[in-house]
Amino acid sequence: MQIELIIIGNEILSGDTRDTNGSWLSKYLENLGTQLDQISIIPDQRKCILSTLSQATHRSHLIIISGGLGPTDDDITKKTLADFFQKDLKINKAAQEMVISHYKRINRPWIPQHNHYHIIPEDFEPLPNPVGLAPGLFFQADSFVIVAAPGVPLEFQSMIKEAITPKNLIDIHPMHQLQIRTKNIAEELIFNEVSVDLFKKIRPFAEICSYPRSYGGVDLVIKSKQDIEELKEDFLNSPLRPYIWHIGNLSLPELIIQMATEKKIKLGLAESCTGGLISSMLTDVSGSSACYMGSIVAYSYEIKMEILKVKKETLDRYGAVSKETALEMAQGAFNQLKVDIAIGTTGIAGPLGGTHEKPVGTIGIGLCTKNFSKSDLFIFRGDRLGLKKRFSHAALHELLEVIKTI
Amino acid sequence: MQIELIIIGNEILSGDTRDTNGSWLSKYLENLGTQLDQISIIPDQRKCILSTLSQATHRSHLIIISGGLGPTDDDITKKTLADFFQKDLKINKAAQEMVISHYKRINRPWIPQHNHYHIIPEDFEPLPNPVGLAPGLFFQADSFVIVAAPGVPLEFQSMIKEAITPKNLIDIHPMHQLQIRTKNIAEELIFNEVSVDLFKKIRPFAEICSYPRSYGGVDLVIKSKQDIEELKEDFLNSPLRPYIWHIGNLSLPELIIQMATEKKIKLGLAESCTGGLISSMLTDVSGSSACYMGSIVAYSYEIKMEILKVKKETLDRYGAVSKETALEMAQGAFNQLKVDIAIGTTGIAGPLGGTHEKPVGTIGIGLCTKNFSKSDLFIFRGDRLGLKKRFSHAALHELLEVIKTI
Known part of the structure; x- marks a missing residue:
């Protein structure tokens, strides 16, 4: 049909x-x-x-x-x-x-x-x-x-x-589908190096598609008329495993909300360059209020200092876009919002504001829990809206990794 | 071509x-x-x-x-x-x-x-x-x-x-374009009642299109090979005037950022049901940091009370989704973020959480400036993501009206 x-x-x-x-x-x-x-x-x-x-x-x-x-x-x-x-x-x-x-x-x-x-x-x-x-x-x-x-x-x-309902549709053949979501690996490496053998096994009975850059990585979708649930194990036992962040059809925010809710982890944010986008992505998920508490969108210096308690010395010494500021933002959110994990983001989405040392696309992502904290600087490419998205995906991936270990 | x-x-x-x-x-x-x-x-x-x-x-x-x-x-x-x-x-x-x-x-x-x-x-x-x-x-x-x-x-x-550059493109005829953005009026009323005479005048030399529901209203776009800038005055002198919120091609957030920056007005938000979306829409605009300070996304009761200082009695008596709570959220953002205008949003984006008195789609929008404050309850229809958008558009329209009067 x-x-x-x-x-x-x-x-x-x-x-x-x-x-x-x-x-x-x-x-x-x-x-x-x-x-x-x-x-x-x-x-x-x-x-x-x-x-x-x-x-x-x-x-x-x-x-x-x-x-x-x-x-x-x-x-x-x-x-x-x-x-x-x-x-x-x-x-x-x-x-x-x-x-x-x-x-x-x-x-x-x-x-x-x-x-x-x-x-x-x-x-x-x-x-x-x-x-x-x-x-x-x-x-x-x-x-x-x-x-x-x-x-x-x-x-x-x-x-x-x-x-248009099933009754109206003749000739229906439901397809079985398996979605393998990866990050940090190029599409061509998956196809031409890492998963060659596995794909050779799969191809005779299933179609393999790849969708680049969903949530900053490559998604593989295997479709077949026969049941392919067992392939899940094959992927988890394959050299691709370190790159897989999810097998299934949940979005990155949905997976985070699901895991945090199951594990009873409260989440909070301090956002600067992402400007509320991470918060909006998390609250797009129905039921997110079970684990997601809120975000301080601190676009101004004053809010960073007065509400998030980022030290003036930190801002003066390292700049608003720095690992140090990102970390203090995360700590501020952790303390102010009374959550179990907090993320802080501060960066330059452009088109203006870049410097030689910190070009447009630079972001500091800080993360804070009761037991540990970390912070890193990343550089991405793109226009303002593209960067806001990539920044948010990167921060959510950091968050997911931590939730998985708890 | x-x-x-x-x-x-x-x-x-x-x-x-x-x-x-x-x-x-x-x-x-x-x-x-x-x-x-x-x-x-x-x-x-x-x-x-x-x-x-x-x-x-x-x-x-x-x-x-x-x-x-x-x-x-x-x-x-x-x-x-x-x-x-x-x-x-x-x-x-x-x-x-x-x-x-x-x-x-x-x-x-x-x-x-x-x-x-x-x-x-x-x-x-x-x-x-x-x-x-x-x-x-x-x-x-x-x-x-x-x-x-x-x-x-x-x-x-x-x-x-x-x-593909202008040099590569032959046969170029730039079209003049005028965009009239309205709200609170149905498309058919514009075409069949309010603007009949004006459209009769325009039709011989221009094409009139309408795009429903951009930012919660109807956009009219007039396209012509001749200069149609003068039509702007005709629209402003027509019965359509009360419904026009912008003539031009700025988006609602762009217009707000432009006017607030020109008038040196600092903006802040307290968001519950919109979950950071309003903040994200405003920060999509390059240069928004000139007037936009930040948002407290208060998804939990605790953040509403502890950071925004919404009174427990207000939450208990009127509920989190109420004019009263929306107003106190706006006042909280006004005080905490030290801005000139603050908006507060609290509502039910669904699919769960609706009641007979307050169905899914209900939102309270509060607004606070130095000189006055107001708060209203609105009801919209849609699914979760559609409602988040409509809620945000409604709040931004409230904000724009106030900015225009300052």
């Missing part, structure tokens, strides 16, 4: 809005045991929509369209679908009922002059929109099905969840 | 990695005065790459390919390009020199058994990779040009910046 997604919208193509529906849909379909085979992102232009529909209807069995169902002039998906299939646009009673009840829900009267939500191509069915106003569209032809949903992520996701 | 991007990679399609090259390239080309017309995301599969290349070479003048140039077995872009154009893969001297010097830079010897970076399709030219190992590819045919770059964002972006 070939499934494709067509994303219609100038805003995505112009980079004004980042698409999130594509990756969400991929994961959703994967959980249903199938997969997304292609994504096309095209503008709100009749000609382009028509030519993409023509290709899609020839190659795919399920075609999901997002965007262009809104009430305004640039929303031309509905009109173009009608033209493509040579259908008239007509008032649809079921769609009209949906619209009226949506408007009731938000306490506004609906009159047909407001929009054309109730008018859809003949022979199309309206799909209920659980969280928004525009109904979706469903059309079944001999060799394919079309589902069109609004592009707004919450609406798209809610509608797809209702419209 | 039709430009398209083909992203090759199972990891993007499977949702394991989010694509960032697409939106980056869109913005980059827009700054060069041209635009990206289509994006296709396809798997590392020979058949699919061949059919996409066949379509692309018939419709586009510049075809940019990202991904699949790595050293491993699933990187088949080079081989497939060679097959498509019926070229042999051959050792390329210039490519080999690039590879050798890259390896020198990272202090590792290079031997041809390591990888095939130096072997490229005949008649293709290698493109220097300023930050990584794999050279890119350049091929010029009669009616189109192909540029293939690695998918790793830093490498892709660096290579594109070198390979």
Whole structure:
């Protein structure tokens, strides 16, 4: 079964809005045991929509369209679908009922002059929109099905969840998957030196993919139609072991929150250059409040000194970006937040602020527990947002190593 | 000139990695005065790459390919390009020199058994990779040009910046653009009621697009080949004015940092449910340290009480998620961080923790300055990450309103 997604919208193509529906849909379909085979992102232009529909209807069995169902002039998906299939646009009673009840829900009267939500191509069915106003569209032809949903992520996701369920999907072959997450080793070394023998064994029955630089390292994903859980042991007994930080599909923050919660370890942060990003990554994890206490984002010297109690001499002598300051920040967080492990970060995310000795990309990461403390200086490359991410990943890896030993 | 991007990679399609090259390239080309017309995301599969290349070479003048140039077995872009154009893969001297010097830079010897970076399709030219190992590819045919770059964002972006410059791009028509950013008004009301007359005036010479829900509101973008700066006044004199928070292309955090810096206002935060996200958004802005001092991320009760000095009675009587607690958090940040304006956020991002009176999506936002303080309870809808974003946008809008009045 070939499934494709067509994303219609100038805003995505112009980079004004980042698409999130594509990756969400991929994961959703994967959980249903199938997969997304292609994504096309095209503008709100009749000609382009028509030519993409023509290709899609020839190659795919399920075609999901997002965007262009809104009430305004640039929303031309509905009109173009009608033209493509040579259908008239007509008032649809079921769609009209949906619209009226949506408007009731938000306490506004609906009159047909407001929009054309109730008018859809003949022979199309309206799909209920659980969280928004525009109904979706469903059309079944001999060799394919079309589902069109609004592009707004919450609406798209809610509608797809209702419209595409295991019952609706034929021909499902769940794939077994094993994810090996590494750090500190180059992709080519894994493939051409360290894991050659293991891969030779695996290849006949499984697909091996690699995704570089997730959380600062390389992820390997092994996919197979047969059960491959036993390969976990093979990897842990292989020369790759020292580089593996996780086998499974948890993200770095999820793994940290899970382990810290199990071990009843309280975590806290003192962030300067990461500016709250580490804290935000940890609190993205549902249930993080069980072990994560908080962060002092000390962007100013004053907060470093007054709240984190970093000594003025330390700042004067070694600078704000130094192992010494990072360590005192971690100690400050440890004491002030009353946690079991605290991390301190201080660095230069750029583009300004670098010097010859401490270029943009330099970060000091300090770590403090009841029994020991450590601090190191690292240098990374990247732009401001890339560096904030790398800084945060590096600090979280330091944190994970310590949690593992406790 | 039709430009398209083909992203090759199972990891993007499977949702394991989010694509960032697409939106980056869109913005980059827009700054060069041209635009990206289509994006296709396809798997590392020979058949699919061949059919996409066949379509692309018939419709586009510049075809940019990202991904699949790595050293491993699933990187088949080079081989497939060679097959498509019926070229042999051959050792390329210039490519080999690039590879050798890259390896020198990272202090590792290079031997041809390591990888095939130096072997490229005949008649293709290698493109220097300023930050990584794999050279890119350049091929010029009669009616189109192909540029293939690695998918790793830093490498892709660096290579594109070198390979695609204004000099290389013919047929450039810079578009004038005006961005009107609104909040608290529905898209359809703008188009069908509030701005009907103004849009009637604008339509003959400009394109009007709308992008819903950026920073919690609707953005209008007016694009035209003629100068449209004067339309700014028209919008400010129109009934839309009360809903406009910015005319221009600054993000909400950028606008706040710019205005606070100009007005010499120091900003600080006390975050609970937003978990450091507001702080991270503000520190994404280069130069934010001029006005942004820091945040106390008080995820635990203890930090709320001990560092922010929220009263135990307030927590007991009104709960952690309340106007009262939000206000005391803001006051705590104001006093502890010694700032001119402080914001406090406390809410329920879910999926657990909601009650009948305070469902998931409830947030208290407090605000404190020397002269006044205020606090309100809001309710939003969404999943955990969506709510963290909406909470943060709402708090930043509150902050912006106050900064504007100072």
